[in-house]
Amino acid sequence: MQFIRPALLALSALAIPIIVLYMLRLRRREVTISSTMLWQRLMRDREANMPWQKLRRNLLLLLQLLILAALVIALARPFIPVPSVASGSVALLLDASASMQAADMPGGDTRFEAAQDAARSLISDLTADSVVTVISVGPTPEVLAPPTGDRAVLREAISRAEPTQSAADWESALALASATVAGREQASIVIISDGGLPDSLPTLPAEVQYVPIGRSGDNVAITALAVRALEGVPVVFVAMTNTGSQPADVILSLTVDGELYTADRLTIPPGETVDQTYDDLPVTTEVIEASLQPPVEGGSIDVLPLDDTATAVYAPPVGGRVLLVTEGNLFLSQVLRSIPGIDAYHIEPGELPADPFDLVIFDGWVPAELPQTNLLIINPQQTTNLFVVREPFETTRFVRQVDDPLLAFIEFDSIAVREAMTVEPTGWARTLVEAEGGPLVLAGSSGGHKVAVLTFDLHASDLPLQVAFPLLMANLFDWYAPAQPFDVTSGLTPGDPVVIRPQGEADAYRVTLPDGTRRTFELDADTLTFTETDQLGAYRVELLAGSETLASRSFAVNLFSPEESNIAPRETIQIGQQPVGAEAVEEEFGQREFWQWLAGAALLILVIEWWVYHRGGVITHRERKERTEKPRRGLLYPGRRS
Amino acid sequence: MPRLFDEKTLRKLEQLSLVAHKVRAGALKGERRSTKRGTSIEFADYRDYVQGDDLRRLDWNIYARLDRPFIKLLEEEEDLTVHILVDASQSMDWPLDDPLDISPLDVHKFRYAQRLAGALCHIGLSTGDRVTVALLGGDRVIGRWGPHRGRGQTLRLLDWLEDQQPVEQGVTDLNAALADYALRGGRPGLLFVISDLFSPEGYLDGLSALQGRGYEAGIIHLLAPDEIEPELAGDLRLVDSESGQGQDVTLDGPTRGLYARRLREWRDEIASTCLNRMAHYVAVETGTPWENVILYALRRAGVVR
Numbered sequence: 031m032q033f034i035r036p037a038l039l040a041l042s043a044l045a046i047p048i049i050v051l052y053m054l055r056l057r058r059r060e061v062t063i064s065s066t067m068l069w070q071r072l073m074r075d076r077e078a079n080m081p082w083q084k085l086r087r088n089l090l091l092l093l094q095l096l097i098l099a100a101l102v103i104a105l106a107r108p109f110i111p112v113p114s115v116a117s118g119s120v121a122l123l124l125d126a127s128a129s130m131q132a133a134d135m136p137g138g139d140t141r142f143e144a145a146q147d148a149a150r151s152l153i154s155d156l157t158a159d160s161v162v163t164v165i166s167v168g169p170t171p172e173v174l175a176p177p178t179g180d181r182a183v184l185r186e187a188i189s190r191a192e193p194t195q196s197a198a199d200w201e202s203a204l205a206l207a208s209a210t211v212a213g214r215e216q217a218s219i220v221i222i223s224d225g226g227l228p229d230s231l232p233t234l235p236a237e238v239q240y241v242p243i244g245r246s247g248d249n250v251a252i253t254a255l256a257v258r259a260l261e262g263v264p265v266v267f268v269a270m271t272n273t274g275s276q277p278a279d280v281i282l283s284l285t286v287d288g289e290l291y292t293a294d295r296l297t298i299p300p301g302e303t304v305d306q307t308y309d310d311l312p313v314t315t316e317v318i319e320a321s322l323q324p325p326v327e328g329g330s331i332d333v334l335p336l337d338d339t340a341t342a343v344y345a346p347p348v349g350g351r352v353l354l355v356t357e358g359n360l361f362l363s364q365v366l367r368s369i370p371g372i373d374a375y376h377i378e379p380g381e382l383p384a385d386p387f388d389l390v391i392f393d394g395w396v397p398a399e400l401p402q403t404n405l406l407i408i409n410p411q412q413t414t415n416l417f418v419v420r421e422p423f424e425t426t427r428f429v430r431q432v433d434d435p436l437l438a439f440i441e442f443d444s445i446a447v448r449e450a451m452t453v454e455p456t457g458w459a460r461t462l463v464e465a466e467g468g469p470l471v472l473a474g475s476s477g478g479h480k481v482a483v484l485t486f487d488l489h490a491s492d493l494p495l496q497v498a499f500p501l502l503m504a505n506l507f508d509w510y511a512p513a514q515p516f517d518v519t520s521g522l523t524p525g526d527p528v529v530i531r532p533q534g535e536a537d538a539y540r541v542t543l544p545d546g547t548r549r550t551f552e553l554d555a556d557t558l559t560f561t562e563t564d565q566l567g568a569y570r571v572e573l574l575a576g577s578e579t580l581a582s583r584s585f586a587v588n589l590f591s592p593e594e595s596n597i598a599p600r601e602t603i604q605i606g607q608q609p610v611g612a613e614a615v616e617e618e619f620g621q622r623e624f625w626q627w628l629a630g631a632a633l634l635i636l637v638i639e640w641w642v643y644h645r646g647g648v649i650t651h652r653e654r655k656e657r658t659e660k661p662r663r664g665l666l667y668p669g670r671r672s
Numbered sequence: 673m674p675r676l677f678d679e680k681t682l683r684k685l686e687q688l689s690l691v692a693h694k695v696r697a698g699a700l701k702g703e704r705r706s707t708k709r710g711t712s713i714e715f716a717d718y719r720d721y722v723q724g725d726d727l728r729r730l731d732w733n734i735y736a737r738l739d740r741p742f743i744k745l746l747e748e749e750e751d752l753t754v755h756i757l758v759d760a761s762q763s764m765d766w767p768l769d770d771p772l773d774i775s776p777l778d779v780h781k782f783r784y785a786q787r788l789a790g791a792l793c794h795i796g797l798s799t800g801d802r803v804t805v806a807l808l809g810g811d812r813v814i815g816r817w818g819p820h821r822g823r824g825q826t827l828r829l830l831d832w833l834e835d836q837q838p839v840e841q842g843v844t845d846l847n848a849a850l851a852d853y854a855l856r857g858g859r860p861g862l863l864f865v866i867s868d869l870f871s872p873e874g875y876l877d878g879l880s881a882l883q884g885r886g887y888e889a890g891i892i893h894l895l896a897p898d899e900i901e902p903e904l905a906g907d908l909r910l911v912d913s914e915s916g917q918g919q920d921v922t923l924d925g926p927t928r929g930l931y932a933r934r935l936r937e938w939r940d941e942i943a944s945t946c947l948n949r950m951a952h953y954v955a956v957e958t959g960t961p962w963e964n965v966i967l968y969a970l971r972r973a974g975v976v977r
Binding site for chain 2: 058059060061062063064065066067068069070071072073075076
């Protein structure tokens with residue numbers, strides 16, 4: 031046993047005043063009684079029979095000295111040297127990734143709880159001058175405790191840590207850890223994890239210790255769930271992976287908008303991925319949830335339930351069906367492919383198909399009678415019911431452009447046009463861009479349909495080569511088919527931000543999280559970013575105007591991380607060129623303190639001392655009462671006849 | 673009216689008499705039957721005449737009828753000598769500073785002893801016994817009244833008794849005091865020792881000396897209530913009122929229990945010793961009204977009838 035603050039042992043000198051006070055106290059009160067004959071015999075016999083009675087007189091003193099000794103030793107902070115993982119300046123990295131939620135530890139504990147225990151025991155075995163930084167490694171590394179030697183703060187920080195539902199960002203975490211221990215002596219970084227670190231981590235400026243957590247690698251996961259529109263019908267694709275060593279027998283059930291749609295029993299061989307496709311879902315499908323269940327009621331298929339469910343949202347094509355009528359325009363074809371959410375069809379000029387289209391693009395050819403739908407007309411060659419076409423003009427020098435959302439971010443004065451047609455609309459359109467010889471871009475609404483006209487051949491200008499072209503096309507498509515409240519991208523993982531674009535007169539939006547909680551945000555900017563995507567599952571977003579819901583859509587957040595689903599614990603991790611294993615530890619010696627036990631013992635002795643004092647010294651109130659109430663009569667001691 | 677007694681109590685006591693079982697050593701004619709054949713008028717027995725017998729006691733009627741001389745034996749009636757020894761040692765002056773209390777609840781040991789002595793003497797005097805009262809101070813007899821006979825002596829006895837005080841110093845040695853009285857006490861008879869028996873040297877040798885002289889002894893053992901159950905607590909130094917010696921005692925629950933047990937054992941031991949030695953023993957707590965000791969306890973012991 032050694033002491034951290036041995037100087038405080040000098041406080042044992044307090045025993046002297048205690049003893050002095052005790053000796054003063056021992057000056058007994060003198061009481062005269064009729065005869066001490068009986069008392070003398072009594073005490074003589076008593077001391078002869080029970081030699082420890084002499085000690086008992088000093089029992090209180092002894093107990094008080096013991097209390098003092100326990101307190102003084104506790105203040106001096108005794109410790110016993112124990113093997114420790116680390117000491118000095120330590121950055122403690124606590125893996126908070128989704129795989130740490132696997133409940134494969136003894137007693138049904140999750141790996142994260144086991145990691146917390148490991149961290150606590152590491153902290154209790156630290157040397158007194160150690161400084162520890164606790165970092166929780168989730169998608170965003172978080173410093174739970176700044177560098178401190180205060181074990182209460184550290185323990186509290188460790189208890190506060192919570193596992194996340196996403197993959198961990200080890201690069202950032204290790205950079206953060208390196209920064210906290212940089213330049214300190216005896217720097218070490220302790221990684222408490224189940225592995226799953228990327229192999230490409232850089233070399234660290236500190237000694238790295240790895241404390242592996244986890245026992246089982248058996249896991250079945252949904253590693254992909256996607257829904258696509260194929261010819262206007264939603265098609266669902268599910269991929270399941272078994273990372274264990276035994277074939278997994280599971281039931282895959284598919285829930286569509288809260289109602290069970292189908293359930294299939296599957297066997298997934300170890301280490302394999304099984305795909306499943308469903309193409310007969312209803313067109314109104316919105317939220318699709320796939321989940322893996324054990325074939326037996328009440329069982330569980332693996333220790334990590336997080337990746338046994340996945341959610342997808344079916345988003346029908348927003349731009350709808352687009353018909354491109356052209357003799358061949360590479361620029362237009364490219365642009366149509368790059369615009370999301372449209373279903374493009376391509377024909378040569380001639381007879382128009384009878385099917386309805388949401389948008390028809392005429393390039394270099396127009397029929398005399400235009401279809402009743404949204405139109406984009408490029409380089410019209412003949413007069414139609416909407417406009418009159420005259421001879422082309424070559425005085426195409428830029429004159430002016432109007433301030434319009436269709437021209438956002440576009441500067442037309444830098445675009446050269448060799449020749450354009452003179453187009454005179456019949457009053458429905460306004461000129462957006464005007465050159466000396468006539469309008470270059472016209473737009474307007476006719477009969478409830480949106481019509482835009484570019485009066486020049488794309489090949490006769492440098493517009494397609496400029497960045498203004500995709501911008502103009504994007505602006506036009508936004509105009510034809512107004513944007514959804516927000517962009518839905520598939521493949522959102524926890525923590526990914528979602529951009530929400532307000533529409534119309536909406537003044538707030540409300541997000542319903544997968545667990546049912548609701549968040550309402552005021553709209554005070556053009557686009558908003560929602561970041562609370564920590565939970566897995568389907569989120570519902572509603573745009574609100576007052577109490578009225580303008581529009582609502584859903585998006586899904588899924589784990590889909592092969593690294594996290596592969597929960598097999600790794601014995602070693604790769605840092606720089608060096609593999610770091612679990613056996614590289616046990617070289618340091620920490621100090622296990624036990625002053626708490628001494629302080630507890632002091633309290634216990636105090637209680638004993640109190641009890642001894644009260645059992646001995648004083649007549650209790652009840653005794654005194656009995657004595658005073660006892661009548662002084664009738665107590666005869668009958669003599670005996672001789 | 674004497675301070676120690678009231679008239680009513682004295683009247684009550686006059687109906688009692690003292691009983692001695694062994695002592696038959698009366699000198700004067702008294703009022704009690706004697707085992708001696710004597711000169712009273714009560715017939716006891718006959719015996720053959722032997723030469724030298726007093727012819728006045730020959731039963732002439734028998735001689736006339738049987739022609740043989742018989743001596744008529746008559747009952748002897750004799751007096752009883754009663755000795756009351758009151759322990760006047762310092763330990764009897766207890767409780768300290770206890771004011772005189774005429775009520776029967778006075779627990780002061782010496783006054784209690786005075787009352788008991790007065791009562792016993794009154795009984796003795798009113799039945800015509802020879803009564804001697806002696807005070808034992810420390811190791812010797814320090815005062816003595818009597819022997820006297822006759823009812824008329826009662827008031828004088830009580831006056832004398834009331835004037836007595838316990839001694840101021842000295843350690844009780846009952847052995848020496850009782851032996852002293854055995855030597856000088858005169859004619860043996862019924863003898864009562866009224867004492868707290870707080871005598872470090874013991875009392876048995878003194879008792880033996882008295883019994884050896886032919887006394888029929890009885891011990892009335894007085895203890896004050898706070899001697900039976902001490903109302904003390906804490907770390908104390910108990911000082912003996914006689915010797916001034918101190919004894920360190922930590923008075924706690926177990927010690928008090930032990931004291932009570934030791935006291936009981938002590939009294940039981942005295943009682944059994946007295947039983948073995950054919951002595952009367954009456955243990956009295958002074959919290960008991962003193963008449964009850966005379967009227968009940970001593971009666972039960974067969975000393976008073």
